[in-house]
Amino acid sequence: MNITKYIYNQILPKLFKLQSRSGWIPIVKDLIKTKKRAIEYLDLRAGNTVLVSSVGAGFELGFILQKIGTTGSVIGVDFAQGMLREAQDVINKNKWNNVQLVQRDLREYQPEHELGYKVDAVLSNFGYLDDEVLVRLIEVLKPGGRIAISGPQPLTGFRKILYPITFIPEMAFGLTWKSLHDMSKYMATLRKECNDVVMNENTFGKYFVVVAGQKPIIDKN
């Protein structure tokens, strides 16, 4: 087990569960705002099927289920058993029977092949991404389906003074300097593969960003 997986399995699950009660901390408030904004961009409707990539402790599930109702469904993927245990706890407490959790490493997960169907929306809130994972997440969308990703991005200009209270604490959650700088690549991929791409960085010193887009009805390539 590598160190990131160990941290996500053993150390962070309880912390993530506290997220909804920590909204009074300025940076957490903006983090939550960013995650909810990403869900808004998905423009979810009753009956939609949503793939939540890096579902973690299930923080987003309630917001999504409010929109898709009991006729919709969610597939949540994450590689950390500890995180999924917390998510399952939330599911059981709320008696949601339309959420399925899948324990998989996204670097190996082939959503389209493994699900056997396409989904209406994909969400990756502060989740694991690399170029191939992102392409696969777009592939599993139905034509016209929406994807939203969110996460930190590099600070610019005078805002760099915020690094000690943004990037540095986030290193405890596995954020690296490289992954911080990868966000611009993912924006470029969404612009290439999707239509109506929007970017919203109206948060903490523009540190958190949401990028969302719609899969074309006719293939762009």
Ligand SMILES: C[S@@+](CC[C@H](N)C(=O)[O-])C[C@H]1O[C@@H](n2cnc3c(N)ncnc32)[C@H](O)[C@@H]1O
């Ligand atoms: C920062 S948390 C975000 C969780 C959730 N989306 C939220 O906003 O509360 C990142 C999640 O990504 C998961 N993760 C990291 N790398 C992964 C990988 N390679 N495959 C699957 N999940 C991964 C971690 O286990 C963790 O639950």
